[in-house]
Amino acid sequence: MAYLEVQNLRSGYGQIRILHDISFEIERGEFIGIIGPNGAGKTTLLKTLTHIIRPQSGNIFLEGKDIHSMSSAEVAKSFAMVGQGLKPIFSFTAREIVLMGRTPYIGILGQEKKEDLLLVEEVLKATDLRRFADRPIDELSAGERQRVLIAKALAQKPEVLLLDEPTAHLDIGYQIEILDLVKSFKEERGLTIACVLHDLNLASQYCDRIILLHEGIIVDFGPPESILRSDLIEKVFKTSIKVDSSILQGKPLIIPITKR
Secondary structure, eight states: OSSEEEEEEEEEEEEEEEEEEEEEETTTTTTTEOSSSTSSSHHHHHHTTTTTSSSSSEEEEEETTTTSSSSSSHHOOOOOOOOSOOOOOOOBBHHHHGGGGGGGOOOOSSSHHHHHHHHHHHHHTTTGGGGGGSGGGGGGGHHHHHHHHHHHHTOOOOOOOOESSTTTOOOOHHHHHHHHHHHHHHHHOOOEEEESOOOHHHHHHHHHHEEEEEEEEEEEEEHHHHHSHHHHHHHHHOOOOEEEEEEETTTTEEOOOOOO
């Protein structure tokens, strides 16, 4: 039995269908990349996995249990999602935001316990945020805020971490820092990860397997070397590329070819 299994999933918004008969399986501890053109259904897939959107049909099983038979609190203890950046509305400190990750355990109006506070400090240390812990979130850089969001998700103690373009709008240094951080939790704690990425070369380097989505269907699903092929990428993304596997320790490197 697969750890996470999606069967014949159809999902969208109201009467609009975005995903069409999506089926795949993920093993525990895998780092799965989700790639595809804009509008392919990548974010919709993540939202459907986390109860944000209820599927129009199909099933999602975590260790054999249908997640739509689970309460929202139960789902939040199993899945944590990190969206595309944080736009601060209130000047919460980094520590306060990470503590919000404990909400599934203590409730919205509940009082945090000693173990919740200790866990938050552990997560702040593990994500190298202790020096920023008491600073308002609106005083942090985009990369630091993204690290806070990941720490908040980790404070949920999820089994599956879902990331929607966690490196968007970040410079190359922060991109590597964020993905190295996520990968370290996969390797050290057995976290299962599904991550939407626009940068195909980052997907190549970090992901065990990659889902290629296009127009709401899975075109292919497999290791980077089987997905990041010139014929497949050119067909889906409608652009010319060259693939070089001699640089990144055998992992495919995507080189765009300009038309002029």
